[in-house]
Amino acid sequence: MKPLPVELDSLACERDQRELFASLSLRLEPGELLQVAGPNGSGKTSLLRIMAGLLPPSAGDMRYGGESVFRGAGRESWRQQRLYIGHAPAVKGALSAEENLAWLCALSRPVENDRIWHALEQVGLRGFEDIPCHNLSAGQQRRVALARLYLEQHPVWILDEPFTAIDKTGVAALESHILQHAQQGGLVIMTTHHGLEHLPGVRCLDLGQVN
Numbered sequence: 001m002k003p004l005p006v007e008l009d010s011l012a013c014e015r016d017q018r019e020l021f022a023s024l025s026l027r028l029e030p031g032e033l034l035q036v037a038g039p040n041g042s043g044k045t046s047l048l049r050i051m052a053g054l055l056p057p058s059a060g061d062m063r064y065g066g067e068s069v070f071r072g073a074g075r076e077s078w079r080q081q082r083l084y085i086g087h088a089p090a091v092k093g094a095l096s097a098e099e100n101l102a103w104l105c106a107l108s109r110p111v112e113n114d115r116i117w118h119a120l121e122q123v124g125l126r127g128f129e130d131i132p133c134h135n136l137s138a139g140q141q142r143r144v145a146l147a148r149l150y151l152e153q154h155p156v157w158i159l160d161e162p163f164t165a166i167d168k169t170g171v172a173a174l175e176s177h178i179l180q181h182a183q184q185g186g187l188v189i190m191t192t193h194h195g196l197e198h199l200p201g202v203r204c205l206d207l208g209q210v211n
């Protein structure tokens with residue numbers, strides 16, 4: 001799937017009658033990596049959830065390839081184009097890593113088991129495929145969610161704190177995978193309190209500065 005430009009047009013978010021941001025406009029081209037930064041509570045997760053189509057904005061619009069992602073046919077097609085991984089691992093504790101991934105992928109398109117095993121191997125979970133996730137560590141559960149980045153074919157990735165609970169080696173591997181996705185023309189929008197200055201071409205949107 002070839003990514004298309006993403007445009008934020010005067011986007012605003014209010015929660016509990018408090019304005020988090022207003023008149024947020026920017027255009028992202030395929031191949032870009034955007035880091036949404038800002039202090040705790042500045043609205044990073046809220047913005048990512050709006051961009052994922054999971055939270056309505058209080059004003060403004062967002063377009064993908066020129067079509068609003070909040071209305072009509074654009075809404076459904078956006079959900080097939082973007083992969084959203086929230087800050088909680090969102091794995092079901094009673095299911096194994098393999099079962100979780102089969103279930104999560106089936107929501108968009110079923111995948112074969114050998115591809116699931118390959119993805120779990122990429123995130124260092126070889127040998128842990130069949131263990132119920134409630135018996136995995138916090139970092140391992142996070143890795144189960146992140147295995148989707150090796151499994152699914154969405155052009156746009158929206159990642160909320162993907163490095164949380166991941167060890168140093170895992171962070172380096174994930175950074176390189178994210179960079180590779182952008183270099184191959186994908187679009188990445190992510191929040192992280194982890195510095196990304198050492199990665200080439202990262203664009204930063206600081207919500208602490210826009211309000």
Ligand SMILES: Nc1ncnc2c1ncn2[C@@H]1O[C@H](COP(=O)(O)OP(=O)(O)OP(=O)(O)O)[C@@H](O)[C@H]1O
Pocket residue numbers: 015016020038039040041042043044045046047
């Ligand atoms: N479900 C909710 N209902 C009402 N207000 C919320 C809800 N979730 C978050 N908020 C409020 O919105 C504000 C922004 O929260 P958000 O999670 O977007 O910030 P953040 O920048 O991601 O913070 P952090 O760096 O701590 O993860 C906070 O003041 C929070 O209290």
